[in-house]
Amino acid sequence: MHDWLIVGAGFAGSVIAERIATERGEKVLVIDRRDHIAGNAYDHPDAAGVMIHRYGPHIFHTNSAAIVEYLSRFTEWRPYEHRVLAMVDGMLLPIPINLDTVNRLYGMDLDSEGMEKWLETVREPVAKIETSEDVVVSTVGRDLYEKFFKGYTRKQWGLDPSELAKSVTARIPTRTNRDDRYFTDTYQQMPRDGYTRMFERMLDHPNIELRLGVDYRDLKDTPDWGRVVYTGPIDEYFDFRLGRLPYRSLRFEHVTRDEEWAQPVGTVNYPQTEEFTRITEYKHLTGQSHPKTSVTYEYPSATGDPYYPVPRPENEALFKRYEALAAEEPDVWFAGRLATYRYYNMDQVVAQALSTFSRIDARLGGVSRRGHKLGGAAHAG
Template identity: 75%
Template sequence: MYDWLIVGAGFAGSVLAERIATERDQKVLIIDRRPHIGGNAYDKYDDAGVLMHQYGPHIFHTNSDAIVEHLSKFTEWRPYEHRVLGRVDDKLVPIPINRTTLNELYGLDLKTDEDAAAFLESRAEPVEEIRTSEDVVVSKVGRELYEKFFRGYTQKQWGLDPSELDKSVTARVPTRTNTDDRYFTDTHQIMPKHGYTRMFERMLDHPNIQIMLNADFREVRETAQFKRLIFTGPIDEFFDFRFGRLPYRSLRFEHRSLEQEQFQPVATVNYPQTEDYTRITEYKHLTGQTHPNTTITYEYPAATGDPYYPVPRPENQELYRRYQALANETADVHFVGRLATYRYYNMDQVVGQALAEFRRIQESVPMYDTPPNGKAEARPAAVSPAVATGSSRALN
């Protein structure tokens, strides 16, 4: 008998498994349909001996000291500031757009932030109401830069024109007037020193945790004995697609090992104007590994395959809310993570969400269980037993 069945061994499931096993001293079975732990953050040494990310680049960045402190229990870190170049008009220029980008692209000599701001303002077009991703960009930098940097990339990534997508898609990408060419500006920009998989292995290395891989939830649910469930998979799948499928964009990865030390000047080069792929990533920039070979990944967006990105359109959010209502009515099931809450989260946000859900579990799920004979049985715990009854929760 397990106290908890956790479906999904990515960040959400693994963080909760470790917290429950450590702080509540309860038995956890964590399963994953893939043959490995770590979810999309899984990394490995390929046949050439290069540490690479199986599902595309995962760069850790956060402003949360608490999240870094928690994960530091399971890994050492190496500093890494991510830089991205874009192949635009046959030139490699910094992304996000900054003053250097403008100078190189247009042959300008903008010397100050004010110069760059004035240039962008002269290009910007007034938009009466900001509703779509196209509106966001055109209102900030004008249509020409929108066409060069955003439209083609977004069409490839989402299979939709930016005018058909919610404003949140491009609102996440800043435009700068300084020369800061870092992709992120968070306080903490770091990578697990020995890789993500090693961090997950240490996180799940607990006598109260059992791992089952290549496991289908529906089969395990019929055979395993457990009291409560944490589900981090697609929420529509949990409910047998009762209201229809929630739309996702997927990705296809083409990995190549090259007999050369370096392929490109930075970790990631975007291709907003040309090619079927959106970007090429070279992992040695991320990991700091010294090796005579290098490994790169071409990333192709796809309409089918593993779900990666919820498609941000109002009708999709409405469909999710119908599933969320079902989740809120489902006793002793907790829905956590990207797929279970139909939102795009960075890795640190998923960790934060999982830690927040654990605090709610501590407050609402009792440490006392009532077995079939009706006699209350206390389990040892590292915390005082709660008194409220457990309930399902779909996080916002």
């Protein structure tokens, strides 16, 4: 008998599994319906031998030294600062919008102070910022919103920015200097040997058994475990009894090219043209030397694996009803993006997983309780 079943071998499930196995000395069964570990961060060499991310680019960045310290137990790192260009009006321009973006787009020669004054003339005052459109037009004005944000957001979410919560575009800064890094976090780096190898080390513990290609629904009626950590979609756990929570999905087209480099930066966005939203070239991210290169085209979709919770008030209200059900579920902890219906970055998922384990450990006692009667209540997050 296992003490724990962990549903999902992505960041949330793997971190909690490692902590329970290492700190509590308890037996853990980790399952995943996919045939691999690492969740959406899964990377592997393609047919040409180029390391790619099967589910689109995953760039690690964080301001938390504690998160870096924890993950460094399972990987070494290579420094990497991600840069993104957007194809706008036939030009490749930096995104997030910065001083060079504005000067090149409009043929100006502003300095930082001049850009700030210019922005003051184009911003549209919004009495109450509630939507993604409100965020952008009140920051950079209507024209930059139309060129960089409106089309991209409509493709990504299948909704107009005026229909989405402000959180969607509030994540993207505007800079009046020439900083063209996509992120400004203290720690920006990639696992030296890839994410999959990091997960392999994390799950390599005598107290952890891993079963891949296994669906929780096929096991839940014949349990041989005491407690559960669930990281899948929370509405699926409850058989969608209150209705389905909306998600956006993605379709990935992986292409290998017989050239050393395909584009000048890791990712190029296409807000105005094409059906896809962006193209990523992985050798920028991994530092791999190879005579060929591989890129991924991303096509947003309304169907397929769930990737992004859709941030609208009615969806949050439905999630809260599922969260109330989860609070009454005995011996189950819910963690991760899908189980808590939040669009978390990787470091945020790790932080949530470590916090969840701390609550588990505090509630059950800080030492192993193998052989004791199992009991307790559900916890979300």
